[in-house]
Amino acid sequence: QVQMVQSGAEVKRPGASVKLSCKTSGYSFTSFVIHWLRQAPGQRPEWMGWHNPELGSTYYSYQLRGRVAITVDTSAAEAFVELNSLTSDDTGIYFCARERGGLFDHWGQGSLVTVSS
Amino acid sequence: DIQMTQSPSTLSASVGDRVTITCRASQSISRWLAWYQQKPGKAPRLLIYKASNLEGGVSSRFSGSGSETEFTLTISSLQPEDFATYYCQQYNSYPLTFGPGTKVAIK
Numbered sequence: 001q002v003q004m005v006q007s008g009a010e011v012k013r014p015g016a017s018v019k020l021s022c023k024t025s026g027y028s029f030t031s032f033v034i035h036w037l038r039q040a041p042g043q044r045p046e047w048m049g050w051h052n053p054e055l056g057s058t059y060y061s062y063q064l065r066g067r068v069a070i071t072v073d074t075s076a077a078e079a080f081v082e083l084n085s086l087t088s089d090d091t092g093i094y095f096c097a098r099e100r101g102g103l104f105d106h107w108g109q110g111s112l113v114t115v116s117s
Numbered sequence: 118d119i120q121m122t123q124s125p126s127t128l129s130a131s132v133g134d135r136v137t138i139t140c141r142a143s144q145s146i147s148r149w150l151a152w153y154q155q156k157p158g159k160a161p162r163l164l165i166y167k168a169s170n171l172e173g174g175v176s177s178r179f180s181g182s183g184s185e186t187e188f189t190l191t192i193s194s195l196q197p198e199d200f201a202t203y204y205c206q207q208y209n210s211y212p213l214t215f216g217p218g219t220k221v222a223i224k
Binding site: 043044045046047059061062063095097101102103104105107108109110 | 163213214
């Protein structure tokens with residue numbers, strides 16, 4: 001069965017960076033685009049960007065462009081997201097998700113990121 | 118960007134009730150709409166795709182309809198496990214966007 005297991009919670013100071021991981025199994029990693037989304041407390045999910053493991057291409061939300069990077073380790077079937085210059089607005093739960101035709105059919109369990117001084 | 122809205126924001130219902138949630142897009146998205154269910158502390162779960170197609174493993178009491186800018190999610194007979202927050206998501210164009218959610222609470 002498809003599994004997406006994310007790394008644990010992080011606490012960061014404003015201005016710092018965070019890198020989260022998403023270890024996948026149960027499907028062909030290069031056959032599906034992988035996305036990262038985030039959800040601030042009590043808010044709707046916000047799409048951050050995607051990485052196509054087969055093509056090695058990426059596409060990011062305009063609002064985060066320049067601060068976010070999504071990478072993969074194809075040999076380990078693992079995806080990563082790194083977000084720089086953190087502020088309190090970046091506090092929330094970060095999810096990786098597998099794309100199927102533009103929607104998300106499998107999700108990681110989420111990684112809580114708290115940005116606080 | 119395509120803006121998504123939902124109504125109501127919260128609804129209170131009883132087990133066995135028929136529940137309908139509305140989602141509107143700020144411009145036509147054809148039928149490129151998905152519905153998700155999210156419970157506290159969990160990731161969203163895909164219920165419906167392409168406006169009316171039931172995801173595998175999802176109960177047939179969930180159904181979706183609509184096109185262009187107006188869509189509905191219906192739960193035919195609410196069960197205890199259905200109390201959750203429901204989000205619509207458009208995948209017509211980037212950036213992919215979600216509605217603000219509808220919380221279905223116990224009356």
